Structure formats: structure tokens, C-alpha cells
Amino acid sequence: MTSIRHNRSDADTVLDAVRDCVLAVGVRRTTLADVARRAGVSRMTLYRRWPDLGTLVGDLMTREWLAVATRAMPDASEGPHTRARIVTGLVAGVTEFRDHPLFHKILDVDPELLLPYVLDRRGATQEALLTLLTDALREGHADGSVRVTHPERQARAVLLLVQSFALSLRTMTDEDDAELDATAFLGELRTLLERTLTP
Incomplete structure (x- = not known):
């Protein structure tokens, strides 16, 4: 997994991934692991910016x-x-x-x-x-x-x-x-x- 910097395009990659996960299975069945895998980043990379899925969905x-x-x-x-x-x-x-x-x-x-x-x-x-x-x-x-x-x-x-x-x-x-x-x-x-x- 790669690390992402905190710029707009990196955030959009992650938000695109969470959007795709939510559209596929809904929020409750989406996990940060699902989002990380779809975005091509590590879970720790996500945790540095978004402490939980709720924050990530809110940003989306x-x-x-x-x-x-x-x-x-x-x-x-x-x-x-x-x-x-x-x-x-x-x-x-x-x-x-x-x-x-x-x-x-x-x-x-x-x-x-x-x-x-x-x-x-x-x-x-x-x-x-x-x-x-x-x-x-x-x-x-x-x-x-x-x-x-x-x-x-x-x-x-x-x-x-x-x-x-x-x-x-x-x-x-x-x-x-x-x-x-x-x-x-x-x-x-x-x-x-x-x-x-x-x-």
C-alpha cells in the first residue's frame, strides 16, 4: 500500500473510494479496510486523516x-x-x-x-x-x-x-x-x- 499526501486529489481518491463502497453496500456495511483497499492506500494512511468511517462519510x-x-x-x-x-x-x-x-x-x-x-x-x-x-x-x-x-x-x-x-x-x-x-x-x-x- 502507498501513502498519500494531504492534498485535494489524494483526498478525492479516498472520497471516490468511499462513495463507491457506500453505493455498493451502504454505510453500515462499509469498513475503513474496504475503503483503503479500493483507494489503494493503507488503513493507517486513512486513520491519520479520518479517525473513523463517520468522519469520512461526512466529508464525502x-x-x-x-x-x-x-x-x-x-x-x-x-x-x-x-x-x-x-x-x-x-x-x-x-x-x-x-x-x-x-x-x-x-x-x-x-x-x-x-x-x-x-x-x-x-x-x-x-x-x-x-x-x-x-x-x-x-x-x-x-x-x-x-x-x-x-x-x-x-x-x-x-x-x-x-x-x-x-x-x-x-x-x-x-x-x-x-x-x-x-x-x-x-x-x-x-x-x-x-x-x-x-x-
Whole structure:
């Protein structure tokens, strides 16, 4: 086994390996030995950076979910104002997140992993998303397209709304009722975001 340095590409190799393991067997059945073998490194190399599998999976989720968020947000040139870009980006982000294979695997096999971030505390992903959202809301305050209020509190309220659609939407949809499908609900999310952010 080789040793890896602590740079981005090395970390990504390990995170790719844990993603592949989780997609194959779920989190509970994945071991650090499995990850090390798939990444081509020693277990001691992993332990130097990640004390346990939970930390490693947490870093994986942060990487994957932040990638979803950044891909979903339109460039400044793609919208008439900041509010439009925020709303479009958040709805697109929820759509991509709900389609993400890692999210599906966790939801189907290890849903308890998500509970602490819903009921008890904010995780690294949520903190990073709040920073991105707060910065975008401040831009909207400056260009007059977003209702001006305390930006950090506004970001938290918006993330609470978006998070409920991302995590719980399937509890409110019915496969046999086209009027209650996910696409229609995402339209409702767009309306809610527009109305809460419009000055």
C-alpha cells in the first residue's frame, strides 16, 4: 500500500473510494479496510486523516452536496437579477440532490445518518451552504431584488424551507396522482421562494 499526501486529489481518491463502497453496500456495511483497499492506500494512511468511517462519510457528503449546490447556481450573466438566480439555483439544487445516487442509497439503506442534521445540529455541509446563501442574499439586498432583512437569519430560514423539500418531498407525493407529483411540488417551492424573497 502507498501513502498519500494531504492534498485535494489524494483526498478525492479516498472520497471516490468511499462513495463507491457506500453505493455498493451502504454505510453500515462499509469498513475503513474496504475503503483503503479500493483507494489503494493503507488503513493507517486513512486513520491519520479520518479517525473513523463517520468522519469520512461526512466529508464525502459535504463534497457531493456542495458540488450539487455550486453546479445548480446560475452565473451572474444568466439571470435578470440576483433573486432570480437564487430561486433558480435552489430549485435546481433540490432537483439534482433528490436525483443523486448517494442520497438515494443513504435514504434507502441508512436514513438515520441524516437525522442529526435534521433534528440536532448543523453539519459542515449546512454551514457551507449557509455561507454561500448569505453571500447571495447580500448581493440581492444590494441590487434591490431581495427583501432586506438580517442576512444570516434569512439564509437559515431559506435553507430550512429548501431542506424540507429536499429531504421530505417523497412523503408528500403520490405515485398514482399526477397532480401531486414532485415536479408540481418543485413549482410550489419556486413560488414560496419568490414570495419570501421579493421585496
